[in-house]
């Protein structure tokens with residue numbers, strides 16, 4: 329099938345670029361001597377997760393229990409659910425803990441108490457990581473605080489819990505606008521968990537997992553000394569944000585949305601990919617105020633220079649620069665859109681059309697819901 333045939337909008341994945349991105353991060357992990365535990369929320373596809381592990385169902389990170397359940401059903405047996413578990417999800421999580429190695433994330437005493445009780449009642453010993461805040465200020469304990477040590481000790485002393493170590497995510501690397509500042513944040517990400525791990529070990533606790541990772545920091549880190557595993561996710565697709573911020577080249581971006589022109593006038597063309605098919609992520613606006621909501625590429629993947637200027641639910645408007653010859657974009661003409669944030673865009677699509685040599689060679693379903 330060529331790109332003239334599939335329904336629009338559709339998510340496209342360029343197989344060659346995907347394989348290259350996956351190989352590169354595997355080489356980064358191997359070079360640093362750490363386990364690669366990719367975050368699969370980026371693609372929600374067991375096929376892609378296997379590619380990230382050279383064909384095997386290796387260790388992965390998820391951000392929903394629906395992902396954990398579906399990847400477990402697809403043969404993945406070592407999964408970290410990297411969102412603090414809240415009491416309402418414990419029963420469901422424990423069902424999966426009976427089948428595979430599901431590591432849970434804790435960052436406070438209330439959920440720790442509820443999980444310890446529920447696990448002990450079921451005679452389970454659930455692997456747990458303590459989430460640490462390395463500067464993102466989303467979730468996690470303060471690495472320098474006395475509470476972080478107390479919580480780790482409490483988890484380690486609970487018969488239903490198996491304290492495995494520490495996890496952090498430098499989400500604030502997304503606000504950095506230079507490689508130097510990403511490098512500094514990668515240093516903070518590492519130091520937050522490595523130094524807390526040292527304090528815990530000094531207090532007699534065993535800390536076997538020290539887990540870090542975001543795509544920007546895993547692209548620009550200086551050292552991973554003391555780290556045992558990395559959890560980048562976005563790198564397998566990349567997107568306009570990552571290319572603008574220097575995590576990749578534009579030619580590395582592997583995921584696009586196939587879309588058709590539904591309307592053309594002197595001033596604009598309108599596409600059938602709107603906010604649902606693309607997401608309203610503002611992407612690299614801090615570095616490139618004219619980035620719009622995505623780059624309009626031709627079917628070969630070359631930049632047309634056009635940007636999505638406005639989004640409504642199912643319409644993507646492209647304001648045309650004055651004098652732009654839009655004769656090649658009559659209604660029905662097809663383009664590809666490079667999204668600002670591939671993870672959010674991909675999450676809207678039920679399948680990927682796999683592109684190789686200009687042809688659709690496969691379709692890979694994705695996991696939906698929570």
Ligand SMILES: Cc1ncc(COP(=O)(O)O)c(C=O)c1O
Nearest residue numbers: 367410497542543559560561562
């Ligand atoms: C806890 C956690 N780990 C890892 C990642 C992967 O980071 P990235 O998407 O930058 O690769 C994320 C992404 O949000 C995350 O929330």
